[in-house]
Amino acid sequence: MSWFNKKTKPEETGDESLLATYRSTGDLALLGKLYERYMPLVYGVCLKYLQDEEQSKDAVMQIFEDLVDKVVKHDIKQFRSWLYVLSRNYCLMQLRSAKKFDTVSVDDVMESAFVLHPDNSSKEEYLQSLERCMEKLNDAQKQTVDLFYLQEKCYKDIAGQTGFSLNEVKSFIQNGKRNLKICMEKNSER
Template identity: 70%
Template sequence: MSWFSSKNKPDVTGDDDLLQSYRQTGDLAVLGQLYEKYMPLVYGVCLKYLQDEEQSKDAVMQIFEELIVKATRHEVKQFRGWLYVLSRNFCLMQLRANKKTETLSLDGVMEFPFVLHPEVNDTEANVNQLEKCMQKLSPEQQQSIDLFYIKEKCYKDVAELTGYSLNEVKSYIQNGKRNLKICLENNRER
């Protein structure tokens, strides 16, 4: 079985039959036959997201393992589209789980030039500086920034958790982000 086989479009006419057969019998050979038609698609999705050939090959096998369970649990109307989404979600979860370093990025607009990772010598000093600057923010800004960036809540969730209006949350986050940037830049210049 080739990772790069370039068959024309897979024959989707038998997908439903193969899927039904697998659901009824639990025969992995049947599921394997169905999956094999789409392995180039799955590999392409994995390569797009993971950007590593070996990781992508491993992911193709891991997705098959997930498929063994999920194919019986989910209502699948169009196997190809469903498998694409399953593959994409798997890769996104891999990226999230395998983050070796986390760059503290605030809203994609302002990135701090340090990485939160214990192996980097200056990291502890950078994190301490960030914590000191966070303490200088108003309580509303601290809480909003913590929930939004650190705990990865959306604006609506932050508003619900804090009792602030949506506009207040956005303002606290924007102003807090600006104040953090100013504080960190001032401390870097010293």
């Protein structure tokens, strides 16, 4: 892509002017013109942190999509510096999310000898253990796990009912499953 090789150069219209006009009109072409000036900078930042050309190109596009809302919400004094920090933070979040724990299937959490071949006394012990472990979850995890698995709600419905964002709902469920699994394993060792 040729825009990765462009040099950033001063334009006739200042950054602040383009930014102000975009905020008042919502014209994406103006934001695109402003962003195009700094695409090489953004790409360089992404390449530095992500160390992968394709991921960096994808990040440049995703950062532009994020800009559409963020430039309206933030008080930006110097666009270039602000964009640099935004790009760096985006890359750090990507790196951080890549290091997160692997997701655990609910089947892995629930699968045990008790569930596969329950007898009445073992099943009762298992359910009591599961209840105790559910109580140990924080409120957000407990609420989202309950809504997702026991009440069979979708992420969107849970977000609407709880006021959490979709990403928060996914995170709470994932972390709740992991914590349940750890707790259940500890209880089965006793």
